[in-house]
Amino acid sequence: MVGQRIRYYRKTKGLTQEELAQGICSVSYLSKIEKGDAKSSEEVINMLCERLGISPEEVDESKILEMLNEWNMMMVNRQFDEAINFFPKVESKIDHVTHPEIMITFNLYLAKYYMVKDLPELEKANLALEKVKKVFDQLTQDQKFNYFLLQGMHYNYSEKYNDALQFLKLAEGELGKSLNIIETEIAILYYLLALTYNFLMRINSVTTYAFKAISIFDKEYNYSRSADCQVLLAISYRRAKNYDLAEYHLNNALKYSKSFKDEFMSGVIYHNLGYVTSCKNEHLKAIDYFKKSLEYRNSQTKKRKALTLFLLATEYLKLKDYKRAEEYVEEGYKYSNNDLEVYYHLKVLQYQINENYDAKFESLISKDVISFFENRSNWEYVAKYSELLADVYFDQALYKKASTYYRIANNARKNIV
Secondary structure, eight states, rough: HHHHHHHHHHHHTTOOOOHHTTTTTTHHHHHHHTTOOOOOOOHHHHHHHHTTTTTSOOOOOHHHHHHHHHHHHHHHTHHHHHHHHHHHHHHHHHHTOOOOHHHHHHHHHHHHHHHHHOOHHHHHHHHHHHHHHHGGGGOOOOHHHHHHHHHHHHHHHHTTTHHHHHHHHHHHTGGGGGSSSOOOHHHHHHHHHHHHHHHTTHHHHHHHHHHHHHHHHHHHTTTHHHHHHHHHHHHHHHHHTTTTHHHHHHHHHHHHHHHHTTTHHHHHHHHHHHHHHHTTTTTHHHHHHHHHHHTTTTSSOOOHHHHHHHHHHHHHTTTHHHHHHHHHHHHHHHHTTTHHHHHHHHHHHHHHTTOOHHHHHHHIIIIIHHHHHHTTOHHHHHHHHHHHHHHHHHHHTTTHHHHHHHHHHHHHHOOOO
């Protein structure tokens, strides 16, 4: 309906009804046009559309929506190269579209497109989501589900996990209201909830949603996404010190990555297998796994490679091979890309290698490292580094300071549930 289009574009351009109607018609008449209650004259419609910079002509809605849904399914099914190649076709068609429902759907899928690229373009994704937010009251139930889910994705990428959780729970609340959301997209929501709870160290919630997602992904034969969930389960079981179950889920994921030659997933799995075996004090085995992970370095992000190098250096430190530990720390710095999380891990480890627990070390941990991980709700590392500083103070017979940081470590562990 032309009235819906006029309302949509008035809102996206930030115009009030008074501003749009000025010199054309009364505000009450415009309100009736937008609601579809008025039999409007062609002249008035043309003047309103001209002011908004849109055509009064309708488009073949079904064909455009069909094209957009095809593009979306490429992204849902992780056919990212196809989605990138298809994008110019979408752009060329959408240039001539003014229908509100189509434009809302396009902006939702555009936000997703910018987030699933190899190098996510979060600013562009946010601009698309902001356009949808302006006309939120015009969204269908399905569109609300997608808007909440994509906002959750965006906050996850931005490492604002509490905000991400808020939107993902809103998306979950839409499930009972909509009839047109496909099962794979529901499973993606469950995976994103598991992922967010993983960042927030909520072990029980991770397992709940990861298993929900796996049950759908396996039924849909979507084993790559199922493998992602297996890795999340493994991380949670490692944190709960159930190392056998952690290895079980990682080996399940490894079967997929080997069968489909998924190098990225293989690198992730070997990294986590190294972490689990390290927790079991099998340091030589852990080193082998970390080195296997680095064999897939061309398919990994710089941050992921730097974290693997950090853990590899940690294993050599445990074996008192200080020379190799230092070498891997230095290599880790090359890939850290000024990422504060990686930098703090490497810097603290370097102090440990050199057994240099001076005032600069104490300041780094107490003023920078602990607060950094507290702000991210990363309680695992809050506990780890608080306990490290407490141990140093204890060895120096500074028992009151040691007690303070042991308490911080214990309180942090209480948040890992």
